[in-house]
Amino acid sequence: MSNILRRGRLEAAPDKEILHYTSSMEADRWIFNADIAVDLAHTVMLREQGIIKEEDCGKILSGLLKIREEGMEKLDFSYEDIHISLESRLIDMVGEDVGGRMHSGRSRNDEVATCIRLTLREELTGLLEELFALRKTLVTLAGKHTETLMPGFTHLQHAQPTTLAHHLCAHEAALGRDFDRVQDAFSRVNLCPLGAAAFASTGFNLNRKRTQELLGFDGLLENSMDAVSSRDFLIECASVFSNLMINLSRMAEELVIWSSSEFNFIELDDMYASTSSIMPQKKNPDTAELMRGKTGVAVGTLMSLLTICKGLPLSYNRDLQEATPNIWRSVENSRASARVMEGMVRTMKIHKDVLAAQSTTGFTTATELADTFVRETGIPFRTAHQIVGILAKEMEKPTMEKIDSVAEVVLGESLSSRGLTEKMVKEALDPVSNITRRKIAGGPAPEEMQHYLGKRQTELELNEQEIATLKDSIDSAFENLLAVVEEYRKA
Ligand code: ARG
Numbered sequence: 250m251s252n253i254l255r256r257g258r259l260e261a262a263p264d265k266e267i268l269h270y271t272s273s274m275e276a277d278r279w280i281f282n283a284d285i286a287v288d289l290a291h292t293v294m295l296r297e298q299g300i301i302k303e304e305d306c307g308k309i310l311s312g313l314l315k316i317r318e319e320g321m322e323k324l325d326f327s328y329e330d331i332h333i334s335l336e337s338r339l340i341d342m343v344g345e346d347v348g349g350r351m352h353s354g355r356s357r358n359d360e361v362a363t364c365i366r367l368t369l370r371e372e373l374t375g376l377l378e379e380l381f382a383l384r385k386t387l388v389t390l391a392g393k394h395t396e397t398l399m400p401g402f403t404h405l406q407h408a409q410p411t412t413l414a415h416h417l418c419a420h421e422a423a424l425g426r427d428f429d430r431v432q433d434a435f436s437r438v439n440l441c442p443l444g445a446a447a448f449a450s451t452g453f454n455l456n457r458k459r460t461q462e463l464l465g466f467d468g469l470l471e472n473s474m475d476a477v478s479s480r481d482f483l484i485e486c487a488s489v490f491s492n493l494m495i496n497l498s499r500m501a502e503e504l505v506i507w508s509s510s511e512f513n514f515i516e517l518d519d520m521y522a523s524t525s526s527i528m529p530q531k532k533n534p535d536t537a538e539l540m541r542g543k544t545g546v547a548v549g550t551l552m553s554l555l556t557i558c559k560g561l562p563l564s565y566n567r568d569l570q571e572a573t574p575n576i577w578r579s580v581e582n583s584r585a586s587a588r589v590m591e592g593m594v595r596t597m598k599i600h601k602d603v604l605a606a607q608s609t610t611g612f613t614t615a616t617e618l619a620d621t622f623v624r625e626t627g628i629p630f631r632t633a634h635q636i637v638g639i640l641a642k643e644m645e646k647p648t649m650e651k652i653d654s655v656a657e658v659v660l661g662e663s664l665s666s667r668g669l670t671e672k673m674v675k676e677a678l679d680p681v682s683n684i685t686r687r688k689i690a691g692g693p694a695p696e697e698m699q700h701y702l703g704k705r706q707t708e709l710e711l712n713e714q715e716i717a718t719l720k721d722s723i724d725s726a727f728e729n730l731l732a733v734v735e736e737y738r739k740a
Pocket of ligand 1: 330567570
């Protein structure tokens with residue numbers, strides 16, 4: 250049949266190139282299921298409001314379920330988007346006198362905005378699950394390494410001893426905030442634009458609350474012009490994904506460094522490695538490198554979204570079609586990266602002996618030595634800092650004698666005369682004792698880490714509950730929609 254959209258106002262059909270240029274059909278694969286759900290909910294509401302007849306409603310609903318079963322492939326890809334292609338398929342099935350009534354009081358503008366939000370909501374839920382799994386893996390691994398010594402870095406220079414648990418938990422804490430940000434973004438995604446129609450709402454007596462409920466949205470995007478025009482929710486999500494990807498990229502970067510011969514802290518599982526086509530000995534951390542690279546893509550999609558939306562007048566503009574695929578690329582990348590990182594971390598081999606040996610390389614206990622001088626002899630920290638700095642410059646293991654001779658120069662008296670003993674020095678230079686002393690909130694002392702890990706566990710349990718509640722409410726809304734559809738189909 251002829252194009253149901255263009256047969257009125259327009260004559261010339263777009264040629265292949267223009268169709269390819271203007272069509273969103275390929276990207277609309279993402280919203281196929283959502284579009285069916287939106288059509289079902291809208292049709293149910295039209296009937297309940299007496300806008301379409303019971304028998305027409307039944308036929309439309311049956312047609313929609315059939316189209317859902319057939320899948321996206323059965324649709325006509327010569328249409329410019331899924332909405333009109335799907336309507337055309339429905340009209341093919343049930344005739345225009347019935348199927349032609351479905352789009353009453355609706356525009357593709359509110360339709361597409363609703364579809365994007367429905368799909369994105371599912372994706373965000375999936376991402377929450379994946380982030381949860383990654384955080385859980387980090388916390389579990391940390392639980393096994395509260396006493397695994399390693400050097401901590403600043404400026405990528407050995408700085409102070411810490412533990413692997415402490416380091417892993419630092420990443421987990423950042424990912425915990427990403428988790429919170431996804432939840433927060435969810436609350437602004439899960440709002441319903443349907444009923445806004447083209448932008449000025451409609452003279453049909455639609456029940457917007459009803460479609461909102463049938464689709465399991467938490468509320469309405471009330472102003473009908475805002476509802477079809479705004480894509481700030483996409484910008485917000487792309488920003489959340491960028492932040493997450495940057496956190497993952499920093500982890501990936503460490504995995505790359507840590508698996509180098511220079512560091513040799515870990516070995517990634519072969520599954521995540523590649524080799525060279527010429528250098529047979531190579532084991533390269535390609536998967537982690539790609540994660541760094543994909544972060545660039547995530548940030549790029551955010552820039553695309555910002556730039557596409559900038560300067561658009563109200564209300565709907567077709568430019569917005571160009572915005573949507575960016576969010577799919579970004580969410581797909583983010584979700585995959587969270588899953589892959591979980592596997593990489595869970596399966597990596599940890600070289601505890603190297604980590605422990607390196608924990609004191611570069612005089613990482615210098616801070617503790619200076620602190621010991623302060624605590625035991627009462628000298629100011631700045632003076633202790635100078636003494637230890639001079640000792641560090643000489644790069645010798647500081648003996649009591651050496652300490653005293655430097656102190657004589659700096660202070661005019663020895664530190665042993667102020668009560669410093671060899672035992673105190675020895676303890677200050679011991680990485681284990683360094684760790685054990687750092688037991689204030691958030692420090693690496695095993696005792697404090699255990700306490701911290703307990704709190705993270707509790708937080709994770711709470712998050713698990715929150716995900717379950719979210720999934721439940723989405724699932725039960727969808728089940729309810731299908732139940733109502735079944736009932737109206739039979740009537
Ligand atoms: N494919 C379009 C989009 O993604 C559908 C929305 C409405 N199209 C229109 N010409 N008003 O934005």
